[in-house]
Amino acid sequence: MPVHVAREAPKLWRKICSEVSVEIALLSENWKHLLAGIVFQYLHGVAAHGVHYLHRPGPTLQDVGFFLVPELGQERAYISESLFSVIFCSFVLWTFHPFVFQSKKIYTALIWCRVLAYLVACQILRILTFYSTQLPGPNYHCREGSRLARLPPPESVFEVVLLNFPRGILYGCGDLIFSSHMIFSLVFVRTYHKYGVSRFMKLFGWLLAVVQSILIIASRKHYTVDIVVAW
Known part of the structure; x- marks a missing residue:
């Protein structure tokens, strides 16, 4: 066994160097x-943080997903984030x-070019939709009575461009239609479906996307319409 490992090590190193x-x-x-594409991820974050200043908490809207899917509760809301x-x-x-395995040839740089292009296109549509219509957030920190549900006017431009980190990232409200988590999940799963080789993993990826959708609704992070539009 040690001899085999020693023999394969130079091959692996040559493979890595070749790919690099x-x-x-x-x-x-x-x-x-x-x-x-990477810069736009930041701009999307700024837009999502900016809409929080427009958010007005109110009664949670009637939602068929909330009737069908039991609520996880605030203490178990981390489950959907863990799956994501x-x-x-x-x-x-x-x-x-x-860089390591011999399989169907893909190029990492080109894959990420395509993934980021799709993400940017989806995020542009997302920004247009959640600025067009602001819904009262169903998440626990976005409901009436929560001190995080509304933001006072920013004291400086830096508060906006720096996303009020980290609270602005973790406790955003108003960027609902449609789900950013589902954008990423579906783009990733769809990309693997096109370029991956394992049929089992392709099916498993779609299953995870469905479970992710249900968990987001169960965590009350989005309305069902946000998930449906993302799909």
Whole structure:
């Protein structure tokens, strides 16, 4: 066994070096697209934080998903975030697997160019929708009586552009239609469905997306319409 490992190690190192050289060449050609996509993630965060200043808490709207899906409760709201973290991290790791494993050829730089392009397109639509219509947030910290439900006017522009970090990231309200978590999950699952090789993992990915949808509703982080529109 040690002899086999020692024999395979140089092959793995050559594989990694080969992939790195190819990816560097692709990165040099596409870095502007990647950078633009990454910068827009920040701009999307600024837009989502900005709409919180417009949010006005009110009675939770009637929602068929809330009738059908039992409420998890505030103490178990972390479950949907945990599943999203699993989906996110698994996809990121998969995009870098060509550096190590021999399988269907994908290029990490090109995959992320396409993923970010789809994310940006979806996020532009999302910004337009949640600024067009502000709904009273169903999340616990967005309801009437919560001190986090409304934000006072910003004291400086830095409070907006810095997203009031970290509270502005964790306790946002108003950016409802449609779910950002589902945008990421569905883009990731759809990308793996197109470029992945394991049929089981493709089906499992779609199953996770469905479970994620249900958990978001059960956590009362979004209305059902936010999930339906995202799909």
